[in-house]
Amino acid sequence: MAEYSFQVRWGDTDAAGIVFYPNFYKWMDEATHEYLSALGFPSSKLYAEQQIGVPLLEANCIFKCPLFFEDSVVVQSTVEELQNKVFKLRHAFIRGEQIVAEGYELRAWTSFEGKPKALPVPEDIRKKMMPKTHQSMKR
Template identity: 25%
Template sequence: MGGEIDRPYSGAFVGKTHRFALRVYFEDTDTAGIVYYANYLRFMERARSDMLRAVGIDQRTALESGEGVYAVAEAHIKYRAPARLDDELVIVSRVLEVRAASCVIHQRVMRGDEILTDARVTAAFLTREGRPKRQPRGWVEIFERLKGD
């Protein structure tokens, strides 16, 4: 009945850069109407998951089949300016490095041309037991094609 309007939002690639837009809701903010610092990590997680989905990487199937799962192993983040209630933000993501069992993704949370946060996130591919595991070869090839820009 609802068709396209009932489908969740998906970001998109512009060249090798993935862009994921979102709006700041009341639940994202503290009592001063400023985005709580940990929520930037949630925003970036959504963008990374959307980026993987956009290139055909099915994390759910990999998890359910026991193939493996990505988990953040390291995150370096610089907070530059606060986002506020009702701001329209874009999370800009690009692959920096691809390793056997991990990849490094540069992410920025933007409000227009202003950088609000600048992060470098290492996502490790892990077994169900939490041990590092080589990423599927096809996924590594996808990440290699996305590097740079």
């Protein structure tokens, strides 16, 4: 699990002072890149050195209660599914002790050398994404 913290800015809200919903998708994207950095594989480095990116295939978010200007939020991100070339990252938006929204992103491990092509997630990254699964598979 990785955590991404931020404070809601005035520009993130609508006329009623409530966070405008597309911002949750922006924050999930930011949290994904923070997650990869926490694993030791920053997106910028992956692309610069290997022409690897993780394009978005699908996203969804369920809103449980509103966020407001200056709310402090933590996004907890965990890999929920790890397939050969695709992974599903679950994001929980937490204000204090309360989950205010939950969402996920489905992303593909993709080479951008020439025409984009999905590739298998490398084993060293798989081990960091799902350490418990790999430990139990070794037994």
